[in-house]
Amino acid sequence: MTDKLERELKKALERVDPPLGFAERVLARAANEEESNAPPRAWFGWFPAGGLRWAMTGTLCAALAASGIAYRQERERRGQRAKEQLMLALRITSSKLQIATESMQEMNSRLVHQP
Amino acid sequence: MKRIAIIVALLAVPRLTALAQDWDPGGALKRLDAKAVKTIDVNLDQSMLQFASAFLDPKDPEQAKARKIIADMKGIYVHNFEFDKPGAYTEQDVAAIREQLKGPEWSRVVNVRSKTDGQNTEVYFRKEGDKFKGLVVMATEPTEFTFVDIVGPITPEELRDLGGQFGIPRIEVDQNAAPRKGEHQ
Amino acid sequence: MVFSIAYHFLQNGAAAEEVAQDVFLELFRSLPKLESGAHVTFWLRRVACHRSIDYARRRKNAAAEVSWDDLPEPSHGRVPAEAPADPLLSNRLRQVIATLPEKMRMVVILRYQEDAGLEEIAKTMSIPLNTVKSTLHRAHAALRDKIRASVGEGNL
Numbered sequence: 001m002t003d004k005l006e007r008e009l010k011k012a013l014e015r016v017d018p019p020l021g022f023a024e025r026v027l028a029r030a031a032n033e034e035e036s037n038a039p040p041r042a043w044f045g046w047f048p049a050g051g052l053r054w055a056m057t058g059t060l061c062a063a064l065a066a067s068g069i070a071y072r073q074e075r076e077r078r079g080q081r082a083k084e085q086l087m088l089a090l091r092i093t094s095s096k097l098q099i100a101t102e103s104m105q106e107m108n109s110r111l112v113h114q115p
Numbered sequence: 116m117k118r119i120a121i122i123v124a125l126l127a128v129p130r131l132t133a134l135a136q137d138w139d140p141g142g143a144l145k146r147l148d149a150k151a152v153k154t155i156d157v158n159l160d161q162s163m164l165q166f167a168s169a170f171l172d173p174k175d176p177e178q179a180k181a182r183k184i185i186a187d188m189k190g191i192y193v194h195n196f197e198f199d200k201p202g203a204y205t206e207q208d209v210a211a212i213r214e215q216l217k218g219p220e221w222s223r224v225v226n227v228r229s230k231t232d233g234q235n236t237e238v239y240f241r242k243e244g245d246k247f248k249g250l251v252v253m254a255t256e257p258t259e260f261t262f263v264d265i266v267g268p269i270t271p272e273e274l275r276d277l278g279g280q281f282g283i284p285r286i287e288v289d290q291n292a293a294p295r296k297g298e299h300q
Numbered sequence: 301m302v303f304s305i306a307y308h309f310l311q312n313g314a315a316a317e318e319v320a321q322d323v324f325l326e327l328f329r330s331l332p333k334l335e336s337g338a339h340v341t342f343w344l345r346r347v348a349c350h351r352s353i354d355y356a357r358r359r360k361n362a363a364a365e366v367s368w369d370d371l372p373e374p375s376h377g378r379v380p381a382e383a384p385a386d387p388l389l390s391n392r393l394r395q396v397i398a399t400l401p402e403k404m405r406m407v408v409i410l411r412y413q414e415d416a417g418l419e420e421i422a423k424t425m426s427i428p429l430n431t432v433k434s435t436l437h438r439a440h441a442a443l444r445d446k447i448r449a450s451v452g453e454g455n456l
Contacts, residue, residue, distance in 0.1 A: 082167035
């Protein structure tokens with residue numbers, strides 16, 4: 001599996017936004033379904049259909065926003081974790097190279113001072 | 116044996132290509148893991164390195180250096196094992212890894228042993244023709260073993276830079292040095 | 301996310317919108333059962349996957365709308381050693397992805413659009429982890445072969 005193919009796949013499958021008006025169409029469908037499923041108005045005369053629509057609008061908008069926020073939060077969490085692991089890897093590597101460096105400097109120092 | 120294993124792995128998908136990546140030379144790392152009381156595993160392939168790079172803070176000097184170092188890297192795989200006492204792992208365990216580094220593409224450029232505390236550090240470069248394809252660092256200590264596999268075009272000069280970052284002195288590498296007698300090339 | 305999963309899976313905007321609308325309507329009905337933002341995301345992704353696959357199965361020919369006529373003929377040995385970068389490679393890849401079997405296609409979309417890990421893909425699609433691994437491995441091989449056959453060796 002080549003790295004280039006993976007990069008190209010990520011490019012090809014970048015997220016696509018829905019067309020304009022998508023959210024409104026979803027809400028409209030939701031409202032239509034709710035109205036067609038609602039009991040006769042006599043039972044809910046005190047609850048205007050408009051109020052119900054606003055409640056549903058708010059809920060669906062919140063859900064649409066929540067999924068986006070949750071995605072961004074998850075991405076941020078993963079990114080910070082990846083960064084921590086990277087810094088850990090580099091620090092371990094550097095510290096092991098340091099051992100080699102100090103030993104070499106110690107050896108060079110002894111060679112310099114030999115009679 | 117009571118064992119505290121701290122394994123931090125970030126390998127999304129094993130990506131096996133012709134280049135050395137997150138490979139377990141001769142199964143040795145698994146055997147060492149079985150004997151260790153504490154293990155640190157960091158596996159970052161190219162996509163994870165690129166992902167992590169986006170979160171590095173350019174205003175932080177250490178993180179800015181890290182970003183520069185990993186710019187062309189294809190992967191960095193670090194395996195660190197701690198043991199409860201000297202002798203818990205053997206020379207045979209390490210020899211199995213060295214066997215995998217004897218191919219013509221590998222050159223050992225550093226082999227430093229400290230007689231006072233028994234620490235030994237080896238650095239191997241992997242080359243294809245004139246191109247550097249990666250490096251391996253192996254550090255053996257009485258109760259600790261570390262294996263670092265860096266995949267990508269890291270040159271001796273960049274190795275010097277890696278040694279010069281993160282608060283440690285630079286490492287001098289003479290890429291034209293002939294191998295010492297008895298030393299593998 | 302929801303629309304995008306459906307769009308890349310079905311390669312059809314109208315179908316993707318229909319699926320996405322269905323998913324959000326079902327979300328509205330299921331909201332009381334969902335516990336957190338992260339749960340909502342997982343739920344949306346999971347339902348989007350299943351709904352997209354169901355839609356494709358109901359309209360079997362929808363996913364086969366991709367025409368290989370849109371892709372250039374394989375050059376049969378006359379590919380230059382260093383083929384120039386193809387700015388339309390993304391389009392070709394999407395077309396090729398659309399020809400993959402449904403489960404394989406969805407694994408690829410979850411992996412590369414959603415950046416999902418293997419375990420996450422397994423949970424989302426309710427399939428074993430080993431199946432995800434082998435499916436992804438086969439997908440890579442199939443995609444590589446099909447793209448090379450259409451655009452030559454140099455691009456991948």
